[in-house]
Amino acid sequence: MANLLQLNRWNHRMLMNMYNPNSNNMRQSKIRSKIAYKQTPISSNSPVMVLNNCNIDYKKGVKYLVDNSKNMKMVPLEFVLPIPEGERPSMAIDGSIPVIDMSGLNGPVVQQRLSTIHAISSACAEWGFFRLEFPQVTNHGIKESLMDEMVQVVEEFFNLPLEEKMKYGSDDVMDPVRYGTSLTTTRKHALHWRDFLRHYGGLTPHTYHLWPANPPAYRDVAKEYLKEVWQLAVIIFGAISEGLGLDPNYIESSLGDEGTQLVISNYYPACPEPNKTLGLAPHSDHGGLTIVMDNGIHGLQIKHNQTWYSVPSIPGTFVVNLGDFLEVLSNGKYKSIEHRAIVNTEAARISIAVGHGPKMDAIVQPASPLIKEKSESKYRPIIYKDYIRAQQSTIKRGKSALDEIMNNNI
Ligand SMILES: O=C(O)CCC(=O)C(=O)O
Numbered sequence: 535m536a537n538l539l540q541l542n543r544w545n546h547r548m549l550m551n552m553y554n555p556n557s558n559n560m561r562q563s564k565i566r567s568k569i570a571y572k573q574t575p576i577s578s579n580s581p582v583m584v585l586n587n588c589n590i591d592y593k594k595g596v597k598y599l600v601d602n603s604k605n606m607k608m609v610p611l612e613f614v615l616p617i618p619e620g621e622r623p624s625m626a627i628d629g630s631i632p633v634i635d636m637s638g639l640n641g642p643v644v645q646q647r648l649s650t651i652h653a654i655s656s657a658c659a660e661w662g663f664f665r666l667e668f669p670q671v672t673n674h675g676i677k678e679s680l681m682d683e684m685v686q687v688v689e690e691f692f693n694l695p696l697e698e699k700m701k702y703g704s705d706d707v708m709d710p711v712r713y714g715t716s717l718t719t720t721r722k723h724a725l726h727w728r729d730f731l732r733h734y735g736g737l738t739p740h741t742y743h744l745w746p747a748n749p750p751a752y753r754d755v756a757k758e759y760l761k762e763v764w765q766l767a768v769i770i771f772g773a774i775s776e777g778l779g780l781d782p783n784y785i786e787s788s789l790g791d792e793g794t795q796l797v798i799s800n801y802y803p804a805c806p807e808p809n810k811t812l813g814l815a816p817h818s819d820h821g822g823l824t825i826v827m828d829n830g831i832h833g834l835q836i837k838h839n840q841t842w843y844s845v846p847s848i849p850g851t852f853v854v855n856l857g858d859f860l861e862v863l864s865n866g867k868y869k870s871i872e873h874r875a876i877v878n879t880e881a882a883r884i885s886i887a888v889g890h891g892p893k894m895d896a897i898v899q900p901a902s903p904l905i906k907e908k909s910e911s912k913y914r915p916i917i918y919k920d921y922i923r924a925q926q927s928t929i930k931r932g933k934s935a936l937d938e939i940m941n942n943n944i
């Protein structure tokens with residue numbers, strides 16, 4: 535019963551915030567400190583790859599490359615990735631992916647709520663991924679018009695002149711605001727067909743003043759969108775906590791006073807040879823939950839039982855990825871999902887992925903109520919920011935960073 539009340543309180547909070555434009559998420563209201571961050575510029579001695587047929591510095595991004603190479607018929611060699619024959623993007627299947635009807639969590643019927651929690655728990659254990667369905671569109675509290683506006687300002691950002699975007703260019707994964715291309719680890723690797731903008735949301739010490747100043751509506755729209763997405767994440771964290779047999783606010787509290795919210799907007803231009811490259815290599819996300827939407831062009835693929843599945847793009851809806859933090863917290867009961875982004879010949883795809891994880895100096899380890907003895911823990915404890923650095927700098931992909939902190943791999 536206590537659990538029920540708690541969840542209803544969250545729902546209430548979400549609804550209050552939804553209808554009151556002046557209200558602030560409780561967490562956000564705690565955040566007052568304005569920390570001045572120093573932006574790390576892209577190092578001038580970082581490798582500059584000049585693409586054979588276009589003579590373009592790849593650091594300028596794939597969009598710039600495509601916009602300045604009319605009638606490109608082939609993918610430049612630097613972007614050709616060693617994709618195993620059986621894993622070519624076009625070979626992914628359209629299978630049935632778990633769908634969660636969120637109205638079950640909001641409703642007054644206890645049985646319906648419990649069966650929704652059970653459905654979320656099964657999806658987390660078997661897939662680490664689910665689509666959210668909202669029979670009455672407003673159920674998730676995020677208006678479709680706000681989702682559209684967010685896609686719009688992100689698109690306008692990527693359409694800005696290069697000099698404007700490069701003001702946010704950075705190679706340091708810890709910089710609070712970063713524009714970049716490919717994977718932009720400092721290691722040399724084949725390039726990916728993707729430009730990105732990523733920055734913290736409103737929960738970490740406030741970085742709002744560092745977000746892109748252009749397009750002019752960007753900051754306001756992103757702030758509103760990220761606030762709403764955080765509230766949705768809290769509801770899902772609550773259901774997941776309950777599904778694990780934990781207190782409903784266990785995961786939310788384990789994020790620390792100021793959990794980390796990170797928004798990654800990806801721009802994947804149309805590509806002449808989509809079977810030869812990828813927008814994003816196979817990876818799992820480092821945080822707890824990533825809530826993703828796109829501009830109606832599909833391109834997300836997930837790996838389940840060694841098979842790649844195409845995720846349909848349905849306007850006005852979200853998909854949810856479980857990240858490594860939750861796999862570790864659940865001591866392996868739930869799985870983070872390996873996923874990748876493919877590209878297509880027809881249209882540019884924009885995806886907006888919002889990750890929710892613990893504060894940077896949190897220790898990532900299994901939830902103590904889930905293990906009776908230390909030896910039952912399947913993962914070595916690690917500081918969240920060290921894990922992010924390790925994951926982002928590895929040239930191995932898939933879930934290799936997570937494998938490295940599994941106890942049996944020491
Ligand atoms: O483009 C997508 O749908 C996925 C993006 C993604 O996986 C990420 O940004 O981590």
Ligand SMILES: [Fe+2]
Binds near residue numbers: 817824887
């Ligand atoms: Fe991802």
